[in-house]
Structure formats: structure tokens, C-alpha cells
Amino acid sequence: MNLGIRAILYSARxxxxxxxxFCLLLAITTLVLSGLAIADAQEEQAEEVRGTTGASxxxxxxxxxxxxxxxxxxxxFMSEDMIQQIAAVDGIEGYDATLITLxxxxxxxxxxxxxxxxxxxxxxxxxxxxxxxFLSGRFELVEGTHITDDMTGSIIIxxxxxEWNGLKVGDTLTGIYYPENNTPExxxxxxxxxxxxxxxxxxxxxxxxxxxxxxxxxxxxSMDAAEGLIKGWGEDGEGISEAYYxxxxxxxxxxxxxxxxxxxxxxxxxxxxTANDEVYQxxxxxxxxxxxxxxxxxxxxxxxxMVLIILILSMSIRSRKRETGILxxxxxxxxxxxxxxxxxxxxxxxxxxxLAYLSSKQVAGTLGTLFGKAVExxxxxxxxxxxxxxxxxxxxxxxxxxxxxxxxxxxxxxxxAQME
Amino acid sequence: xxLCKRACLYSIRxxxxxxxxxxxxxxxxxxxxxxxxxxxxxxTANANIKKALLGYFTINAKTLENGxxxxxxxxxxxxxxxxxxxxxxxxxxxxxxxxxGNLLEINTEGAAQVPEGYENAGRVVANSNSQEDSYFxxxxxxxxxxxxxxxxxxxxxxxxxxxxxxxxxxxxxxxLLGNVEDKDKTIPVTVAGIFTNTEKxxxxxxxxxxxxxxxxxFTDLSTASFLLYGTEGTTNVQYGDFxxxxxxxxxxxxxxxxxxxxxxxxxxxxxxxxxxxxxxKESLEGLQNIVFIAIAVVSVICFLxxxxxxxxxxxxxxxxxxxxxxxxxxxxxxLLQYLLEVILVAAIALVISFGTSxxxxxxxxxxxxSQVTSETYETVxxxxxxxxxxxxxxxxxxxxxxxxxxxxxxxxxxxxxxxxCVASTALxxxxxxxxxxxxxxxQMS
Numbered sequence: 001m002n003l004g005i006r007a008i009l010y011s012a013r014x015x016x017x018x019x020x021x022f023c024l025l026l027a028i029t030t031l032v033l034s035g036l037a038i039a040d041a042q043e044e045q046a047e048e049v050r051g052t053t054g055a056s057x058x059x060x061x062x063x064x065x066x067x068x069x070x071x072x073x074x075x076x077f078m079s080e081d082m083i084q085q086i087a088a089v090d091g092i093e094g095y096d097a098t099l100i101t102l103x104x105x106x107x108x109x110x111x112x113x114x115x116x117x118x119x120x121x122x123x124x125x126x127x128x129x130x131x132x133x134f135l136s137g138r139f140e141l142v143e144g145t146h147i148t149d150d151m152t153g154s155i156i157i158x159x160x161x162x163e164w165n166g167l168k169v170g171d172t173l174t175g176i177y178y179p180e181n182n183t184p185e186x187x188x189x190x191x192x193x194x195x196x197x198x199x200x201x202x203x204x205x206x207x208x209x210x211x212x213x214x215x216x217x218x219x220x221x222s223m224d225a226a227e228g229l230i231k232g233w234g235e236d237g238e239g240i241s242e243a244y245y246x247x248x249x250x251x252x253x254x255x256x257x258x259x260x261x262x263x264x265x266x267x268x269x270x271x272x273x274t275a276n277d278e279v280y281q282x283x284x285x286x287x288x289x290x291x292x293x294x295x296x297x298x299x300x301x302x303x304x305x306m307v308l309i310i311l312i313l314s315m316s317i318r319s320r321k322r323e324t325g326i327l328x329x330x331x332x333x334x335x336x337x338x339x340x341x342x343x344x345x346x347x348x349x350x351x352x353x354x355l356a357y358l359s360s361k362q363v364a365g366t367l368g369t370l371f372g373k374a375v376e377x378x379x380x381x382x383x384x385x386x387x388x389x390x391x392x393x394x395x396x397x398x399x400x401x402x403x404x405x406x407x408x409x410x411x412x413x414x415x416x417a418q419m420e
Numbered sequence: 421x422x423l424c425k426r427a428c429l430y431s432i433r434x435x436x437x438x439x440x441x442x443x444x445x446x447x448x449x450x451x452x453x454x455x456x457x458x459x460x461x462x463x464t465a466n467a468n469i470k471k472a473l474l475g476y477f478t479i480n481a482k483t484l485e486n487g488x489x490x491x492x493x494x495x496x497x498x499x500x501x502x503x504x505x506x507x508x509x510x511x512x513x514x515x516x517x518x519x520x521g522n523l524l525e526i527n528t529e530g531a532a533q534v535p536e537g538y539e540n541a542g543r544v545v546a547n548s549n550s551q552e553d554s555y556f557x558x559x560x561x562x563x564x565x566x567x568x569x570x571x572x573x574x575x576x577x578x579x580x581x582x583x584x585x586x587x588x589x590x591x592x593x594x595x596l597l598g599n600v601e602d603k604d605k606t607i608p609v610t611v612a613g614i615f616t617n618t619e620k621x622x623x624x625x626x627x628x629x630x631x632x633x634x635x636x637x638f639t640d641l642s643t644a645s646f647l648l649y650g651t652e653g654t655t656n657v658q659y660g661d662f663x664x665x666x667x668x669x670x671x672x673x674x675x676x677x678x679x680x681x682x683x684x685x686x687x688x689x690x691x692x693x694x695x696x697x698x699x700x701k702e703s704l705e706g707l708q709n710i711v712f713i714a715i716a717v718v719s720v721i722c723f724l725x726x727x728x729x730x731x732x733x734x735x736x737x738x739x740x741x742x743x744x745x746x747x748x749x750x751x752x753x754x755l756l757q758y759l760l761e762v763i764l765v766a767a768i769a770l771v772i773s774f775g776t777s778x779x780x781x782x783x784x785x786x787x788x789x790s791q792v793t794s795e796t797y798e799t800v801x802x803x804x805x806x807x808x809x810x811x812x813x814x815x816x817x818x819x820x821x822x823x824x825x826x827x828x829x830x831x832x833x834x835x836x837x838x839x840x841c842v843a844s845t846a847l848x849x850x851x852x853x854x855x856x857x858x859x860x861x862x863q864m865s
Contacts, residue, residue, distance in 0.1 A: 020732045024725060031721040038714045045710055048703040049469075053696065137695030199691040202480050202659060203511040209623040279473065279696050286468035289788055289821050290707060293465065296784050297458045297714055304451045308444070308725060312732070315440050319736045367716045377706075378713065 003336050007343040017316070022348045024312050028305045029356035032388055033380050034363050035298040041378040042294045046287055047249050051093070054135055055250035055277035057257050059086060060242040062272040076270055077239025080223075083126070085263060086245060091256040096131050097243035099124035099226040100209075103175035103186075105219070107165060113173070114164045116214035122175070123218070124226020128156060128192075130246055131220065137197055139215075144169040144192030151222045156192035160216035169193060175221070177229040186228040188221050250280035306395055313396065314403035317341060324407050325415035334408050342400050349396055357385045423753045427760040441733065441765050445841075448726055449773035449833055450780065455718050456829040457781045461821050462711045467666065468818040469704060471503055475667025475694035477674050479660045483687050486649055487656035492682050496662060501673050503817060505663040508572070509553075510546040510644035513538065513630055514637070516587075517596035517606060524587045524595065530621075531629035538628070541600050542583075542635030546644035546657075550578055553638065559619065561633075566591040566613025569640050572655055576612035578638040584614050586634075597639065599647055607646050609639060667697035726840055731848035734758065741852050742860030751853050758849055762841045770834055777825050785823040 011018045061075045078097065087095045101122045105113050113120075125131055128147040133139045139158075147154055155173060162168065171190045177183045196215040210218075221229075230238045247256050257273055320341075327337050360380045407415065431438045481488045487510070497506065515538075516524040523540040547553040550569040555561045569576050577597070579589060589595065591611055599605035617633045629635060642655040649656050664670055670692050678685040737758075744754045852860065 017732070017735065020728055020735070024728045024732070027721050027724045027728065031717065031725075034717045034721075035714070038710055038717070042707065042710050045703060045707045049700055049707060052700040052703055054699065135695075137693065137698070197691075199478065199480055199689050201482060201689065202478060202691075203482070209626060212623060212626055282472040282474065283469045283700075286465050286472055286818060289465040289468070290462050290711070292788055293458050293462045293784070293823075294711060294714060296787070297455060297718075300451065300454050300458075300780070301718060304447055307447050311440055311444050311447075312729065315437075315732070318436065318440075363717055363720075367713055367720065378710065 003332075003340045004343065007340045007347060010340075011344055011347055018344075018348060021312065021316060021345075022352050025309070025348060025352040026356050026359065028308055029353055029388060029392060030360045030363055032302055032305050032392075033356055033360035033384055034378070035301045036384040036387070037360065037378050037380045039295060039298045040381075040384075042291060044377050046291055047251075049283075049287060050250040050280060051248050053250050053277065053279040053283065054246060055253045055275075055280045056244055056246045057253065057260075057276065058242055058244050058274045059260070059271055060274070062270055065269055076267075077241060078243055078271070080240075082266055083240070083243050085265065086243070086260050089256060089259050089263075091247050091249065091252050091259075093246050093248045094127055094130045095243060095245045096125055096127045096129075097223070097240045098131070099223065099230075099238070099240050101175075101177050101226055101229045101238075103177045103229050104179075106174045106176075107167070108172050108174075110174075113161065113167075115161060115217045118213055118217070120175075121210055121213040121218050122226065122229070123220045124223045124229075124240075125220045126223050128220045130244060132244070133218070134194070139194045139218075140197050141192050142195045144190070146192060147220055147222050149223070151191065152224045153186070153188050153222060154191040155188035155219055155221040155225065156194055157190060157219050158216045159193055159195050161219075162190075162193050175225070175229055184228060184231055186225050188225050250277050250284075253277050253280075309392075309395060310399040310402070313345065313399040317400060317403040317407070321407055321415060321418070324404075325412050328412035329416065338401065338404050338408065341404060342397055345396050345400050346393070349393065353385075353389050353392065356388075423757040424760060427757045427764065430757070431761055431764060437733070438761075438765060441762070442769055444729055445726075445766050445769035445837070446773055446776065448722055449770050449837055450776045452719065452722060452833045452837075453773055453777035453825050453829060454780050454784075455715050456833070457777065457823050457825050458784065459711065459715045460826060460829070461784075461823040462708075464819055464821045466704070466708055468821070469700075470667060470697065471665050471818060473667060473694070473697040473700060474663055475670050475692070475697050476505075476661050476663040477670060477677075477690055477692045479662075479677070480658070480689040480691070481660075481683065481687075482658050484684055487645070487658050488660055489656050489682055490654050492680055493657065493660060495680050496660070496677055499673060499676060501664050501666060501669045503663045503665045505817065506548070507552055507661040508548045508641055508657040509659040509661070510641060510648060510657050511659075512544045512546075512644055512648050513541050513600050514544045514597040514647055515541040515600055515603065516637070517598055518587070518589075519594040519596065519608070521596065521606075524583075524589075526629060527582060527586070527632055527634040528629050530624040530627075531632055532626050534629040537600055538630050542630045542632075542637060544597065544644060544647065545636060545638050546641045547638065548572065548641065550638045555636070555638075556615075559617070561615050561617050563613055563615050566611070569612060569638055572640055573642040574612075574640050575607065575609045575643055576640055577609045577643075578613040578615050579611055580634045580636060581614055581616040582634045583637075584611070590614075597637070597643065597647060605647075605650065607643055609643055661693075667694040670694055723836075723840055727844035727847075730762065730841065730844040734845060734848040734852070738852055738860060741849075742857050745857035746861065755846065755849050755853060759842055759845055762845050763838065766837060766841045770837055773833075774825060774830060781823040781825055785821070788821055788823070 059078070061077060063075055065075070083095070083097055086092070101124065102119050103122055105120050107113060123131065125147050126149040128134060129141070131139075134141065134146075141156070142159065144156065147156060155175075157167065157173075167173075167190060169190050169192065173188050173190065175186045175188060198215070200215045245256075245260075247253050253275055257275060261268060261273065324337060327340075328334065357380065365378070410418075479488060488508075493508065496502070497504070516526065517540075518524055526540055526542055528534050545553060545555065547569070550556065551563075553561075556568075563578070564581055566578070569578060577595065579595075584590065589611055591613060593611045594608055595611065596606040596608050598607075615638070621627070621633045623631070641657055642651075645651045645655045645657065648658070662673075664673055674690050674692060678690065741754060745751065
């Protein structure tokens with residue numbers, strides 16, 4: 001009888017035992033596969049957490065290397081091209097720059113809007129959602145949309161301003177900066193309304209220009225509108241002097257900055273870069289602790305699984321001592337006996353491994369929803385499967401070989417005599 | 421022969437099998453215990469992340485006649501959930517005199533106006549730690565000489581470099597701060613340090629004289645309290661920023677604070693600042709869920725594997741069962757014998773597992789520690805030529821992560837382990853027990 005047939009016949013005859021070993025293999029393989037998927041998901045999730053820390057860098061004109069005309073720096077301003085060029089670097093999630101103007105603003109009937117002290121404090125902005133005031137939570141957009149870099153002639157205003165003047169999203173306002181210098185009138189459509197969350201009465205704010213204006217008088221307009229407001233007025237006094245870039249993954253901040261610095265068309269002598277990732281620095285050690293813990297957990301699971309498989313197989317082989325003795329006594333070669341055992345095990349594994357691949361895809365999701373904690377990114381990939389199948393296969397063969405050694409070292413007579 | 425004796429004899433006779441079972445149970449118990457200790461460690465890590473995201477609330481008591489009294493501040497600090505990190509602030513104006521009571525000169529160049537009564541006055545900023553004031557953290561102020569103010573008392577001031585030059589003051593000199601309205605109310609202070617601004621003030625031409633950088637002085641809270649409220653010996657403050665451990669609890673803590681006596685909370689403004697946490701909240705929960713699912717998967721599959729293994733083991737003993745039954749031993753006592761064997765081994769395995777899992781947890785714990793040390797080195801070299809305002813990572817008072825097997829976890833594993841051993845042995849034995857001895861023995865291969 002050929003050993004292949006013997007292996008199949010044994011597995012079929014002892015189907016209950018085969019089924020048990022199969023179930024064990026299935027369970028353990030599922031465990032390892034889920035473990036690998038969880039390790040990857042953790043990596044991804046940690047990256048997501050890092051992405052929420054608002055790690056950024058600021059590019060600003062370097063006053064120290066530029067000229068000084070007595071009143072202000074003559075260092076070159078940032079050009080729109082340059083700002084967009086940097087924004088296109090990989091790993092940058094969003095950016096903003098500000099061009100401050102102090103315009104007077106009128107409604108469509110030509111009446112000046114009612115407001116608190118002074119005039120309006122207007123931030124020309126590319127993507128207002130990345131403006132410091134919104135990112136820090138001091139302002140919160142409650143209606144409409146943020147200013148984005150593809151908008152033209154748009155403005156967002158505070159809720160107070162909207163209420164005092166009966167304004168709503170979709171209305172048009174007109175801004176004039178310096179009428180005496182013949183700057184043009186600029187029409188802007190209200191695209192959004194924000195709420196002031198911060199406490200402006202807190203005197204901690206009092207140190208710069210902006211702090212003399214009431215928050216309700218702050219407005220954000222699209223960059224083209226801000227440039228329109230200063231058109232025709234002094235050429236060198238106004239421009240964009242700073243731009244802020246937010247990265248997707250705080251851990252990559254350094255690399256992104258390096259890449260930005262390698263843009264050769266920008267004269268880096270005139271600009272400087274400042275990194276800001278304080279929040280990330282604060283949480284990074286605790287976050288990597290979580291990562292290490294989960295990785296360790298997966299390693300422990302994998303090692304334990306290997307030990308379990310060896311234990312199970314050695315137990316199953318050891319219980320077949322008598323059979324081994326008989327097989328040897330009827331003149332079957334030792335290698336053939338071992339090969340038969342290996343074959344039996346592999347037969348089970350061939351079915352168990354693919355099934356584990358399918359079941360592990362379900363396990364994490366099912367368990368998650370069972371406890372109301374769904375996680376989408378626990379995904380078992382074909383790579384995981386390949387890894388487990390190859391390592392698992394080798395492990396199984398080794399385990400069978402090792403556990404057969406003790407029996408096979410003996411003569412058939414000794415084996416059979418040893419039996420009870 | 422009684423069944424206890426039989427169980428013991430069996431276990432000893434079949435050393436190999438007993439050892440395999442012991443090894444199996446030991447590995448399982450160790451795995452479970454390690455999982456549980458890792459889980460509680462990730463909870464600590466998670467709490468650390470929440471704490472490091474620095475959720476805080478600010479009390480603005482500017483409009484109150486007496487600000488926030490010292491007692492209230494200590495009551496708030498004693499509340500549950502506060503991290504112990506806090507900043508107290510007061511702002512006022514004062515007229516500057518030298519030690520002999522002569523008026524000191526302020527800078528008026530670039531001022532929008534010099535308000536009446538403020539010809540020799542400037543803004544007074546008091547902070548628990550002058551280095552943490554926004555002028556220093558965001559406004560580009562830097563110390564050039566002397567030390568920052570870090571105590572609440574001590575009658576000290578920091579003055580601007582130009583103010584010091586204009587009035588011939590240096591570190592160690594004494595000057596007087598006077599109430600702007602009531603000129604007789606003065607307090608002597610020592611110049612503890614001199615600062616300068618690295619960024620140009622952008623509100624020149626807009627700011628009144630007293631807000632100009634040159635005219636600002638920093639002082640301690642008790643001096644400001646004297647100028648603002650006329651207090652002596654006790655310190656009242658205008659503002660307090662209080663940091664909490666868990667930003668999720670901000671709402672609760674703020675409500676509790678407003679129930680304290682001694683302050684007219686109606687006229688105070690309480691503002692919560694937890695934007696960093698709100699941004700990270702969702703992804704952080706995702707991370708926690710992953711940990712939870714990992715533990716759940718391990719537990720469920722562990723139990724499954726254990727049950728299967730015990731079944732497999734018992735099936736190898738059908739022959740033996742048939743012989744026992746044929747000898748007239750009751751089914752109940754045969755089952756009991758099997759249970760006893762498993763329980764005996766399980767008990768030994770569980771006892772040993774405490775040692776092994778503690779050793780493993782310890783190993784994990786120390787690897788975490790070494791990782792922290794190596795990371796601090798990593799952050800030192802950042803972005804070569806770009807300018808970095810990298811300060812040494814501040815101590816946030818984070819809890820040290822301890823990976824240890826807790827008593828509850830151990831008890832839990834004991835209970836579950838035992839129940840599982842008994843249940844799966846009983847279940848596996850059930851089909852065998854159902855049969856007659858004759859059919860068992862004839863079924864044998």
C-alpha cells in the first residue's frame with residue numbers, strides 16, 4: 001500500500017481525531033493571522049493619532065538676511081507660486097498663509113457694517129480651516145464652508161457681525177482698504193459664519209496688533225480678495241510673509257521639511273523654516289508605548305501558538321506508538337512512516353490554512369461589533385497569509401519529525417514490548 | 421481503590437502525558453495573564469496620552485471685586501481629576517518709581533496715545549511662572565539677565581532692557597510699583613531679571629503707551645494682588661488655568677468648580693480648552709478598540725483551543741474508560757477521576773504561570789523603559805539647518821507604565837481556567853459515558 005493512500009485512509013478512518021486536530025490548527029492559525037492584522041491596524045491607527053496632533057512647519061521670510069529701509073524689512077515676500085510649490089510636497093495635508101488688511105466693509109446697500117471698535121481685521125487666507133484661530137478651537141465654523149484655495153471673492157464672518165447686520169450666507173459685501181490711495185472696491189460673497197469660542201476678555205491675548213480688534217470684527221477672505229484690497233497701494237509694504245503647512249504624519253515632519261528645503265527654485269537664503277510639533281512631542285512616548293505593548297502581545301501570541309502546535313502534534317504522534325511499531329514490524333521503512341505522518345498533518349493544514357484566512361477576516365470584525373467597538377482597519381492581507389502558511393508549514397513538518405524521533409529510534413520489538 | 425488515588429497514580433504513571441498537559445495549561449495561563457497585564461498597561465498608556473494632550477479650563481474672574489481668593493485656588497487644586505499643573509495670572513497697570521519715590525521714565529515713542537494718569541505707568545503682568553507667560557512662549561520675549569519669576573511671593577520684577585537703560589536700573593536694584601489711581605499705595609520690588617523682545621511689536625502706532633513692550637514689567641502674583649485688590653499676606657488672582665488628567669472629565673470638573681463657595685461664579689467666565697484632545701479623540705478611541713479586540717480575540721481563541729485540546733486528550737482514553745466501567749466503577753466516579761486529574765495539573769500550571777507571566781511582564785516593562793531613554797536621544801537632532809525652537813520635553817507628570825499581573829487578573833484566570841477545564845472535560849467525556857462498556861470495548865481498534 002502506498003503511503004499516500006495510507007495517510008488518507010488513516011485520516012478518514014479516524015475522522016473525529018482528524019477533525020479535532022483540524023479545529024486546533026484552524027483556531028491557532030486564525031489567532032496568528034488576526035494578530036498580524038491587528039499589529040498592522042495598530043500601526044495605521046497610531047499614524048492617524050499622530051495626524052491629529054496638528055504637527056506643522058512655518059515658512060517665513062527671513063528678516064535677518066533681508067534689507068531694512070528704516071521702517072520695515074525689504075526682504076522679498078512669499079510668492080503664490082512658491083506657496084503652492086511647497087504645498088504640493090508629499091505628506092502635506094493642508095496649508096494656509098495670511099495677508100492682513102484692515103478694510104472698511106459695506107453691505108449691498110452701501111451702508112458700512114455695524115461693528116465694535118476700530119475697523120475690521122481681515123485675514124486673507126488660502127484654506128481658513130488651517131488658520132491658527134480655527135485649529136486652536138478659538139473660532140468654530142458653524143454655517144457654510146471654510147475658505148479654500150479654489151475660491152475667489154469669498155469671505156467668512158463672525159456670528160455677531162452677521163446678527164448685528166442681518167447678514168446670511170450668500171450675501172455680498174464690499175470691502176475698501178485705503179480709499180484715499182485709490183485701492184479698488186472688492187466684492188466678496190459670504191460663504192461661512194463662525195462662532196467665537198475663546199474668551200476675548202482674557203487679557204492674555206493682549207500683545208499684538210490683532211488683539212486690539214474685537215473677535216467679532218475678525219473676517220477671513222479668499223487670498224485673491226485680500227490681494228485685490230491692497231492693489232495699487234504701496235508695492236513693497238504688504239505681502240505674504242508667512243505660510244503654515246500641516247503634515248499628515250507628525251513622525252514624518254522632519255522628512256517633509258527636508259524635502260521642502262530641497263526645492264531648488266526657492267532661494268532659501270531669504271526664507272526660514274520653523275517646525276512645530278509640540279503636541280506630538282508630548283504624546284509620542286505614550287503613543288509608542290501602546291505600539292510596543294501591542295507588538296509584544298502579537299509576538300507573545302505567535303510564540304505561544306508555535307509552542308501549542310508542537311505540543312499538539314507531539315501528543316498526537318506519541319499516542320500512535322503502537323501503530324508505529326506495527327508499521328515498522330510489517331517492514332515499512334522508517335522514512336516512509338515519518339512521511340506518512342507528515343503527509344497526514346499537511347493534509348489537515350492544507351484545508352485549515354485557507355479556512356483560517358477566511359475566518360480571521362471575520363473574527364476581528366465580529367468580535368468588535370459584538371462589543372460595539374467596530375474597527376475598520378483590521379484587515380488580513382494575502383501577505384499575512386503567505387507568511388503564516390510558509391512558516392506554519394515548516395513548523396508542522398519540524399514538529400512531526402521531532403516528535404517521531406523518540407519512537408523511531410527504537411526497534412519495532414522494543415516499541416511493541418513497551419506497550420501496555 | 422479510591423478515585424483520588426487512581427487519579428494520582430494515573431498522572432504519575434503517564435508522566436509524558438501529564439507533562440504535556442501541564443505544559444499546555446501553563447502556556448495558556450501565561451498567555452492569558454500576559455495579555456491581561458498588557459491590557460492594563462495600555463490603559464495607563466492611553467491615560468498618559470489623554471493627559472499629555474493637555475485639556476484645561478480657564479477661570480476669568482477679572483470682573484470680580486476680589487478675584488479668585490487663595491482658598492478657592494487650593495480647593496480647586498484639591499479636586500479629583502486635576503493633574504496638578506496650573507497657571508495663575510493677573511494683569512494690571514502700575515506707576516513706576518525708583519526707590520526714593522521719584523517717577524521713572526517710560527517709552528512713549530510709537531505709542532498711539534499716552535493716556536492721562538499713565539505718563540509713568542506700564543502694564544504689569546503676573547504669572548505663576550513668568551517663563552510660561554504668552555509674552556515669553558509666543559511673543560518672542562527672552563531673558564537677558566537674572567532669573568525668571570517662579571514664586572508667588574517675593575516682591576520681584578522683570579523689566580525690559582531698554583527700560584533698565586533709560587532709568588539706570590540693573591538686577592538687584594529696588595523700585596516701587598504704585599497703584600495708578602491711588603498714588604500713595606506703593607509696593608517696593610526688587611529687579612530680579614531683565615528681558616528683551618526678539619520680535620518687533622507689530623502694534624506700534626496702535627497700542628497706548630502702557631502696552632508697549634518697553635514699558636511692561638513682570639512681577640509675582642502677590643505683588644499684583646496688592647496692586648489690584650490691596651491684599652496683604654494673601655494672594656488673589658484674576659485668572660487661573662487648570663489642567664486636568666482626562667479631558668473627558670472637563671465638563672464634570674467645571675461644574676464642580678462652579679459649586680464651590682466664596683466666589684461669585686455668575687460673573688466669572690469659564691472656558692474649556694481641549695481642542696488637541698477633541699482632534700485626537702476619535703483616532704484614540706480607534707486605537708483603544710484595537711487593543712480591546714486583540715485581547716478579545718486572544719481570550720476567545722485560547723478558550724477554544726483549550727477545550728479542543730482537553731477533548732483530544734480524553735478521546736485517547738476510550739479504551740481505559742471501557743475497562744473501568746467493565747470493572748464496575750460507576751460512571752460518576754470515572755468522570756470525577758478524569759476531572760480530578762485535570763484540576764490537579766491545572767492548579768499546578770496556574771501557580772507556576774504567575775511566576776512565568778510576572779517574569780515576561782517584567783521583561784516587557786523594562787523594554788518599554790529602555791525605549792523611552794533611546795527616544796529622548798532621537799529628538800535631539802531635528803531638522804539640521806532649519807531653525808527649531810526645540811526645548812527639552814517638559815515633564816508632564818505622566819504615570820509610569822507598569823506591566824504587572826494584578827491580583828484580580830490572576831483570580832479571573834484561575835476562575836475561568838478551572839471552569840473551562842471542568843466544562844470541557846465533562847463535555848468530552850459525555851459521549852463516552854453514554855455508551856455501554858461492551859460497546860466501548862468492541863468499538864476499539
